[in-house]
């Protein structure tokens with residue numbers, strides 16, 4: 264599938280500073296509010312959001328016949344449900360309107376104040392109403408590290424791991440958009456030397472560096488999505504921090520998997536970068552050996568080169584980059600995850616969210632959780648202010664950033680940021 268909007272030669276008449284996440288080749292989708300607008304769909308160029316409701320209402324995308332209500336709804340679900348022909352059509356139309364040689368919007372300065380607003384002047388909202396949320400466990404380096412730490416270095420991966428993308432059904436209600444804060448969770452923990460469990464605030468509060476994809480097309484119960492067709496069902500991607508309470512997790516997870524250790528908060532970045540904008544950054548993944556079953560096989564390069572960074576910022580302090588990873592280290596692709604998720608006939612809906620699982624790379628600085636970065640707390644991270652972290656402290660802010668870069672084009676996801684408050 265070729266997209267004119269991905270042409271690396273395109274330049275916008277709107278200013279895009281070097282290093283911006285939002286050049287004309289990105290044009291992601293989001294939802295914003297400000298003092299005048301309660302919720303309008305938007306895109307982004309440089310430091311500005313583009314109000315899609317105002318743009319379409321003023322006749323700049325008439326050929327697409329977009330029902331205007333979907334652009335002023337409290338989620339993008341109905342817009343996304345119009346289908347990729349329409350949503351990608353709007354991205355292509357935006358690209359046309361923003362390219363330096365096009366005068367249609369450029370010369371109508373009277374619309375600019377309605378359509379363009381500084382990102383710093385608006386509030387980004389949770390872009391979708393998330394129906395169901397699934398979390399996978401698809402990074403081989405992460406699964407190997409965790410298996411080594413908690414079970415057996417010689418058999419770090421469980422026997423099923425290389426045969427299916429392991430996952431579990433998570434909770435959607437506590438997924439928040441970047442910029443929120445939440446309280447340290449409380450729960451049962453059983454310290455290794457204690458005979459009985461204790462109750463209290465989690466002492467081992469961790470992050471999980473992940474991405475998530477959003478379902479853009481529903482299926483009916485009984486239908487399955489093949490790896491070949493999966494991209495038709497994937498609308499786009501966001502950054503995802505799957506906050507995890509390791510001490511609660513260790514005690515509760517047997518035999519059904521994580522429960523209260525994971526469902527108290529997750530954070531996503533506000534911009535959904537479309538799968539189409541990500542196409543130029545496809546790359547090959549790890550070789551899958553042993554060979555996977557036919558329904559999990561796929562053709563072509565289906566991994567993505569997305570550079571990922573994690574920052575920890577103490578209250579009033581400086582940003583400390585604590586990890587640098589890459590989505591390309593994923594063992595299982597999104598297409599395989601979706602094929603596996605639906606192979607039994609499980610239906611999916613527009614707005615469902617499926618997270619990658621912690622993305623770790625092979626090198627110690629590429630680990631996607633503090634559990635791994637500090638190797639279970641045995642190698643604390645030194646911060647610029649001289650303090651140390653084994654896990655996340657109260658009032659620390661964690662920010663995940665992500666971007667793709669190839670030649671002169673760099674497209675990014677914006678920030679996935681949240682602050683941990685003390686337990687209530």
Ligand code: CA
Nearest residue numbers: 471505620621
């Ligand atoms: Ca996770």
